[in-house]
Amino acid sequence: MQSLSETELALCRVPLFCDVAPEVVHKLSLGASFASYEPGEFLFKAGGRPDYLYILMEGAVKMTAGPLGGRESVIELLQPVDNFLTAAVLTDKPYLMSAQAVDHVRVLTIPGTVVRQLVSAEPQLALTMIASLANQYRQMVRHVKDLRLRTAVQRLGIYLLGLAEKEGGGDTLALPFVKKLIAARLNMTPENLSRAIVALRAEGVDVRDDEVHLRDIHALRRFCNVDTLLDELDEEFVVLTER
């Protein structure tokens, strides 16, 4: 019973399940279990059956696509608490990305069959999943827009602004990943990232080792063409409620 209640407690701390009734959390917890991965280990590979919904509790995970003709790319870098790959699990279709542990990773896994069955049976859980999927869709649209409309230097600027926002809006932040990984996420080579860091000095950005100081956030936002409405970087989690 001890491990069961640990699972339930963990589920209750996941934003995705905050508004879900305790009995539904209990049902989710019945099939759920914790799993750990060492750096470099794969949680799953693209093309695999969506056996589990993963909830990242500790550590960082990189979601990659490819390799395709030898090329691989980092589509997302996830930090706790986050759920993935919800769309594959809900549609029972193959994972489109691979997930690999960046450091020591601890996840909670919920069997896809349990998720699908409970989402069908519990309207409140369905609304929660809608909110999560809609946010994930909007993040992916932003990703496409960044790739198509912004230069590499602007993409780095947007990324730093997003980190600053996540850390509470201050002007100093620590890079959460090694630069090589950040470069891969931003679709740059490490050399391009170094050049982009130098280029951003003109916009008041100082990077020293892993510490970043944004001396003029407004100038940086202008330089990156940030649109307050469209580039909201850390979208809050809204669940539809009965009206």
Place this chain on the structure above:
Amino acid sequence: MQSLSETELALCRVPLFCDVAPEVVHKLSLGASFASYEPGEFLFKAGGRPDYLYILMEGAVKMTAGPLGGRESVIELLQPVDNFLTAAVLTDKPYLMSAQAVDHVRVLTIPGTVVRQLVSAEPQLALTMIASLANQYRQMVRHVKDLRLRTAVQRLGIYLLGLAEKEGGGDTLALPFVKKLIAARLNMTPENLSRAIVALRAEGVDVRDDEVHLRDIHALRRFCNVDTLLDELDEEFVVLTER
């Protein structure tokens, strides 16, 4: 009453609402209305309030992002029947893309307030929305992968393979849009598209005016690094059902 039942009939033909109970379709139809747009006219602009869920019944719509520092890009080209922008409407957040009529366009609009209220109240509609959002998310992930892992020539190849699949898997197809628009969707200049068409001749692709003949689909799939599991181009519409 005539226009009401026309709306209901139209809603029933939308794959999104095929499995929804007649009384829910009726409720959706109460606020719904038809609207028409001339070529070049905007249905809505990015940043606007998500007042309506749009269902494309006739004509083609281009979804664009930007302009951002003068640049604009075509993120999607929609053809009937398709629903957009579901994620914005369900989360009640600003549209992230603009929608512009390519030719004469007829849409069915359902007020966002009606959609949100019915999705909260009708579990079957919620499941339908989950399926739609999940598919849209997966399409956007494929878009990111195409941009990051494939060359312009491969992106054109994938696009043509997708059109062939949509038209029933044959080896002859008609381009559904003018080349300039297809180039914009594939993140190319019109000149790059012309060069890509020439390059694809070596893979058995003949393009004459708007007619395309794929002489060796297997060779083209190999050239584009198509992965049967990951590049399923015209994802079927699966709605979760009670098990």
